[in-house]
Amino acid sequence: MKKYVIIGNGTAAVGCVEGIRSVDKKSKITIISEEKHAVYSRPLISYYLEGKTDLHRMKYRGDSFCEDNDCRVLYGTRAVSIDPEKKLVALNDGAKLDYDALCVATGSRPFVPPFEGLETVEKKFSFMKLDDALALEGTLTKVARVLIVGAGLIGLKCAEGIRDRVGEITVCDLADRVLSSILDADCAKIVQERLEANGLHFLLGDTAVRFEKSKAVMKSGKTVEFDVLVLAVGVRANTELVKEAGGNVNRGIVVDEKLQTTLPCVFAAGDCAEGFDASIGANRVLAILPNAYLQGHAAGVNMAGGKACFDNAIPMNSIGFFGYHIMTAGAYDGEMIEEKTGSGVKRFFIGENRLKGYILLGEVERAGIYTSLIRERTPLDTIDFDLMKKVATNMIYSEKERRKTFGDVV
Amino acid sequence: MKRIYVNEKWCLGCHLCEYNCAFANSGMKDMVLALKDKKIFPRIHIEGDERITFAVSCRHCTDPLCVKSCIAGAISKVDGVVKIDKTKCVGCLTCVLVCPHGALSLGEDGVMQKCELCLENACGKPACVTGCPNRAIVYEERGDKA
Numbered sequence: 001m002k003k004y005v006i007i008g009n010g011t012a013a014v015g016c017v018e019g020i021r022s023v024d025k026k027s028k029i030t031i032i033s034e035e036k037h038a039v040y041s042r043p044l045i046s047y048y049l050e051g052k053t054d055l056h057r058m059k060y061r062g063d064s065f066c067e068d069n070d071c072r073v074l075y076g077t078r079a080v081s082i083d084p085e086k087k088l089v090a091l092n093d094g095a096k097l098d099y100d101a102l103c104v105a106t107g108s109r110p111f112v113p114p115f116e117g118l119e120t121v122e123k124k125f126s127f128m129k130l131d132d133a134l135a136l137e138g139t140l141t142k143v144a145r146v147l148i149v150g151a152g153l154i155g156l157k158c159a160e161g162i163r164d165r166v167g168e169i170t171v172c173d174l175a176d177r178v179l180s181s182i183l184d185a186d187c188a189k190i191v192q193e194r195l196e197a198n199g200l201h202f203l204l205g206d207t208a209v210r211f212e213k214s215k216a217v218m219k220s221g222k223t224v225e226f227d228v229l230v231l232a233v234g235v236r237a238n239t240e241l242v243k244e245a246g247g248n249v250n251r252g253i254v255v256d257e258k259l260q261t262t263l264p265c266v267f268a269a270g271d272c273a274e275g276f277d278a279s280i281g282a283n284r285v286l287a288i289l290p291n292a293y294l295q296g297h298a299a300g301v302n303m304a305g306g307k308a309c310f311d312n313a314i315p316m317n318s319i320g321f322f323g324y325h326i327m328t329a330g331a332y333d334g335e336m337i338e339e340k341t342g343s344g345v346k347r348f349f350i351g352e353n354r355l356k357g358y359i360l361l362g363e364v365e366r367a368g369i370y371t372s373l374i375r376e377r378t379p380l381d382t383i384d385f386d387l388m389k390k391v392a393t394n395m396i397y398s399e400k401e402r403r404k405t406f407g408d409v410v
Numbered sequence: 411m412k413r414i415y416v417n418e419k420w421c422l423g424c425h426l427c428e429y430n431c432a433f434a435n436s437g438m439k440d441m442v443l444a445l446k447d448k449k450i451f452p453r454i455h456i457e458g459d460e461r462i463t464f465a466v467s468c469r470h471c472t473d474p475l476c477v478k479s480c481i482a483g484a485i486s487k488v489d490g491v492v493k494i495d496k497t498k499c500v501g502c503l504t505c506v507l508v509c510p511h512g513a514l515s516l517g518e519d520g521v522m523q524k525c526e527l528c529l530e531n532a533c534g535k536p537a538c539v540t541g542c543p544n545r546a547i548v549y550e551e552r553g554d555k556a
Binding site for chain 2: 327408
């Protein structure tokens with residue numbers, strides 16, 4: 001019998017539990033959860049505010065998850081240090097947990113730059129945890145003017161979630177375009193127009209430098225009056241526990257393709273980890289939900305003595321605003337090929353006979369076929385490339401490949 | 411376990427599987443009332459060109475990426491069948507982003523739908539298979555991957 005400890009109770013932790021249990025049905029699993037909620041899906045907090053889900057349905061796993069997987073969750077508890085020599089995790093209540101294998105799944109936290117006068121703002125929120133969403137919800141009124149700092153995935157999903165519950169939304173970002181982490185300038189412009197048509201106001205290439213109660217003074221000198229402030233500038237990986245224990249940490253906790261950190265018997269997964277990104281051939285924090293689960297699962301399998309190698313992670317996002325869908329994946333280098341269709345725009349990035357990345361706006365059907373070409377590094381001269389540009393279809397593959405997919409167990 | 415397998419050499423491209431699927435999952439008893447003059451939302455679709463056609467539906471993969479990627483925890487694999495809890499789905503399309511076979515689609519109700527082998531609707535076995543006039547779609551045991 002082994003003892004497994006998981007620090008964190010999010011998506012990576014669930015992946016880790018399910019990974020462990022795919023190998024080891026019996027040993028003890030203890031989860032340290034700072035939040036007092038049963039595991040829920042963080043990306044669903046905007047859908048919660050929008051009314052597309054509720055507190056029950058947004059739970060990431062069913063109510064019997066812990067029982068079914070025989071794991072104990074210590075709610076409202078924080079890990080304060082790891083002793084990798086003695087294999088102990090110290091908790092904030094003074095208790096110590098010993099482990100045979102440990103998974104650090106501590107996620108990330110909002111990064112709040114030191115804005116002058118931020119302390120004078122009464123109603124200010126981050127937008128990451130369920131408690132953030134619940135607190136923000138308490139301030140939403142039909143006349144509220146909301147200023148969102150950050151036009152990235154978090155800020156814009158927040159805007160979509162609350163649009164019908166507030167008076168006015170302004171989004172500002174130091175970047176000169178929306179979704180600057182996943183869109184190029186042209187695509188960002190198209191998306192911005194869509195968002196503006198749905199009532200959002202933007203101040204781009206500009207950001208707040210000073211707050212005076214309900215007024216933001218921008219870098220440009222403009223001022224924005226608001227009632228509610230949402231700070232969605234960015235996130236930072238929670239790496240401290242591993243760093244202080246002597247593990248290798250960059251932007252995230254450095255892990256290999258087995259999700260092992262540089263500390264013996266200590267694994268890391270999810271938004272806190274910096275693993276191999278196959279699209280750039282280097283380590284990078286990929287703070288996306290599928291990656292958290294996949295890393296957590298692989299970590300769990302390896303913790304339990306199985307063999308899992310996760311070496312084909314790539315950045316990928318599916319995000320929609322007001323019914324308009326955007327999908328992106330991979331890296332945007334190499335030659336760009338654009339295909340305009342009736343309802344959308346597709347941009348493919350090609351190099352070395354491979355699909356390196358793509359941006360799809362509006363037309364996203366069967367996009368996983370494209371994602372798979374990136375992840376599997378499929379040579380483009382083995383598929384019908386001209387057809388691929390126009391439509392995502394299994395017809396791009398040879399008859400032999402199709403026979404494998406549809407005639408065999410996959 | 412038994413899965414759906416497709417032989418493109420025998421597919422006529424008649425699209426009957428799409429209609430049988432949409433009807434089987436409509437919950438209605440009358441096919442005409444269920445489908446006539448309506449846009450149908452089948453969980454299987456025909457791909458191809460003027461020479462080759464074949465039906466595409468969920469492969470119930472050994473290692474399903476959709477299950478691992480679903481941001482809502484709405485997709486699970488139970489007894490070999492990949493299922494979606496439509497009450498939990500928020501329509502983010504992350505499953506579409508990751509499915510290498512293009513097997514999931516948005517349903518009439520704005521949330522995702524996928525082939526669940528008709529095991530829980532009135533058919534009890536895949537309606538696409540039963541209705542295929544040329545046995546191009548079969549439901550049988552061809553082993554399992556380790």
